[in-house]
Amino acid sequence: MSMHRDHQHEHRRDEAGHHAGHQGASADLRDAPGDHEHGSSAHEGHGEHHEHGGHSGHGDHVGQFRRLFWIMLVLAVPVVAFNAMFAHLVGYHLPDGEWVQWVSPILGTLLYVWGGWPFLTGAVSEIRSRKPGMMLLIGLAITVAFVSSWGSTLDVLDDQLDFWWELALLVVIMLLGHWIEMRSLAQTTSALDSLAALLPDEAEKVDGDAVVKVAPSDLAVGDVVIVRPGAAVPADGKIVDGSASMDESMVTGESKTVRREVGESVVAGTVATDSGLRVEVTAIGDDTALAGIQKLVADAQASSSRAQRIADTAAGWLFWFALGSAVITAIVWALVGLPDDGVVRTITVLVIACPHALGLAIPLVVSIATERAARGGVLIKDRLALESMRTVDAVLFDKTGTLTKGEPTVTGIEPIDGYSEDAVLSLAAAAESDSEHPLARAVTGAAKHRSLDVPAYAEFSSSPAVGVRARVDGSVIEVGGPYLLEHHGLSELPIADKWRTEGAIILHVVADGEVIGALRLADEIRPESHDAVDALHAVGAQVVMITGDAQAVAETVAAELGIDRVFAGVRPEDKAAKVAELQREGRKVAMVGDGVNDAPALAQADVGIAIGAGTDVAIGSAGVILASSDPRSVLSIFELSNAAYRKMKQNLWWAAGYNLISVPLAAGVLAPVGFVLPMSVGAILMSASTVVVALNAQLLRRLDLTPEQSAARTLNRTASN
Known part of the structure; x- marks a missing residue:
């Protein structure tokens, strides 16, 4: 994941500074702190399983x-x-x-x-x-x-x-x-270690006319530090000199850089991608936002219930069964006047009471299940998360990057009379051709998707907070947000009000000083999200969406996907409270996210599911990791959880069934009719039980857990019923 993050940093440095003219149009996107916040946390609470005899197995x-x-x-x-x-x-x-x-x-x-x-x-x-x-x-x-x-x-x-x-x-x-x-x-990584790794090893503190290197822990409130391009902010602070495009993905999950100016706050662990800053420290140590997230993760993990393993439960019952049988055996044989035979029978009962199969029943199923899951793009880190998934009845998705693609896409075109949608889009794409801004890429990508013939352009220029301008086929074509219209004294098209209530980004296309059309850009819903929501409904789960977006934006996505419930405008630190709210309603909650800010919520959830394209912290803390961003993978976990649980129960019945039959026979319950189970026969049955358990677990290998197959099987079962 560190390689993935380094690549993101490099990509964002290339992107930084391009197409400032769209900043006004995308202000809503930038200023909504929770909009692209996805998170990861996870089930480390479940990682605190009941370990055998203090052997924590890691x-x-x-x-x-x-x-x-x-x-x-x-x-x-x-x-x-x-x-x-x-x-x-x-x-x-x-x-x-x-x-x-x-x-x-x-x-x-x-x-x-x-x-x-x-x-x-x-x-x-x-x-x-x-x-x-x-x-x-x-x-x-x-x-x-x-x-x-x-x-x-x-x-x-x-x-x-x-x-x-x-x-x-x-x-x-x-x-x-x-x-x-x-x-x-x-477990391969630790969530808290990954959080701590976001901080730089040293900070550059301004000391009079000199710059000295100190550990972040040695900083004090009021100190001024230098943050160089590509470096991480060592402590929460306020910018006192300079401006930079900040990569806040580690803390917010936001996939785009955010421009921070003098007077604005920056958070420890975020990275200045394109230029240097001077930052006055406003919080250190436990008072920083990163430390707050660490504490929330730790608290949620510590409070997670330690689910009792079903194998241990079975073993507990078998222990009392064996002990009780041994005592009864000794007493009965003594009462019939055969104490020597009683010793033999009693010892035999105690030895064969521990079936080999019981020790392999669960581990074999889990080992094969995790292997099959990995082939389907699902990485199981916490066995208890796998066991718990079958009881989940509410799946909470972070919106951006999970149900949606996390990047702007042209979702609507409104031309004026005399122009077609394709004509407006091709002219806009021509003007945007030289820009690397995400909105520009969305426009040119839409033209390419429609296989439009984009005309040649000349005299390209961009104006901060206004837009782009180019000469296309002899006309001056401009594309931009509200400042562009204000600059020309033009009015928005009537459709803009409707689009705005839906939370869309609006760009107008102007030709020779006249508006010829408008483009609606929004975070595109993943095509597979529809199947994921339908399949989750088919298994009886409530689908909930959580986002930092405004209510209108969230409701638009929810209505299109058929989502049951929406938590909109939720700040990162409040996401865990929303999970707890669902749990107080008696629901078993699975949380799906991919960023640091979701870590407390994922830890609070009964099952934490991290998107593999997310942050190191998500990967480190999750009970389950999805290698892809396909939301249908959640169905794979449901299927695997149910299949593995069935195999566990079957294996436990095989293992325990051996005991329930062989222990009374070894005790001599049929001695009055002349049959006593010899130890040698008991041992053979014990071995046979182990073979049966091993073969039964192997049947899990036939399960195809690719996201599309899991969702399709679920929907087909519902249709056939």
């Missing part, structure tokens, strides 16, 4: 579990291969020699202590927090297997309790599951 923990898995796998091979019970089960003979019987116990002990350490410490943590879950279930199983296996090795317990091979497989498979899980949870 950063180097992924590497630690990977290394631990491979080391334990190497140790597990001889443990299993030289285990007498496994050899008997499979049907091969171990080599002669007394050393053979000690391979499994010695290496198995190393496996238990070294490979089992994360689970044992996690089990202790769950006991302390009084929240039994997966770690306690694993810790109980491997500890019982370890103790009983040593008891069998030393002839203290029955030979049936030689579980070294089962202990090895349990540790290795659980390590594999946790490695896969932590890899899927690893």
